[in-house]
Amino acid sequence: AQSVAQPEDQVNVAEGNPLTVKCTYSVSGNPYLFWYVQYPNRGLQFLLKYITGDNLVKGSYGFEAEFNKSQTSFHLKKPSALVSDSALYFCAVRALVTGNKLTFGGGTRVLVKP
Amino acid sequence: EAEVAQSPRYKITEKSQAVAFWCDPISGHATLYWYRQILGQGPELLVQFQDESVVDDSQLPKDRFSAERLKGVDSTLKIQPAELGDSAMYLCASSPQGGGVTEAFFGQGTRLTVV
Numbered sequence: 071a072q073s074v075a076q077p078e079d080q081v082n083v084a085e086g087n088p089l090t091v092k093c094t095y096s097v098s099g100n101p102y103l104f105w106y107v108q109y110p111n112r113g114l115q116f117l118l119k120y121i122t123g124d125n126l127v128k129g130s131y132g133f134e135a136e137f138n139k140s141q142t143s144f145h146l147k148k149p150s151a152l153v154s155d156s157a158l159y160f161c162a163v164r165a166l167v168t169g170n171k172l173t174f175g176g177g178t179r180v181l182v183k184p
Numbered sequence: 185e186a187e188v189a190q191s192p193r194y195k196i197t198e199k200s201q202a203v204a205f206w207c208d209p210i211s212g213h214a215t216l217y218w219y220r221q222i223l224g225q226g227p228e229l230l231v232q233f234q235d236e237s238v239v240d241d242s243q244l245p246k247d248r249f250s251a252e253r254l255k256g257v258d259s260t261l262k263i264q265p266a267e268l269g270d271s272a273m274y275l276c277a278s279s280p281q282g283g284g285v286t287e288a289f290f291g292q293g294t295r296l297t298v299v
Contacts (some may be wrong), residue, residue: 113290
């Protein structure tokens, strides 16, 4: 079985401040990790992924994420948040040993205040 | 840019009626997923196809839900009869063959309201 936990239902941050959204995972074998963003009444948009190699991965819109194998975490970060970053963020995990099943966390709502 | 197409975008149906959703994945994508997303929650996998074969339907309520992908291309998800608790967003996503390292691409979803 595989699972993803996003411990914060909501993160509030002031515009211009750094943003962090937390994610931990549980999976057998090597994980493939993904972050998606969702705006109201829309599908999910891909932000970035970790497959292998460098633990710090960079993605769209200035987002980055750090893979930490010992802590089984994949936290999403942005150095300077924008009001337009306000949305719902989902972490997801996949593994070859589970047939490429893609499992999502419960989501974290980010609210960036001007 | 290629997209996953879903229809309809919105559907209102009465409980006990049948409802169907359609998904056309990105051309050449072998893996197709159907997810259910309750408002404010994470997507829950209902069924995963590899070409025309079901590889995971462990969370699909098989007494009322069915899914098919007859030619390994587009797919239909059906609910019969619909219940009030089925109100949710239904998302379709696709990935290339062996899609472990490639991200899944999502459609815009179908918002179902059961009244």
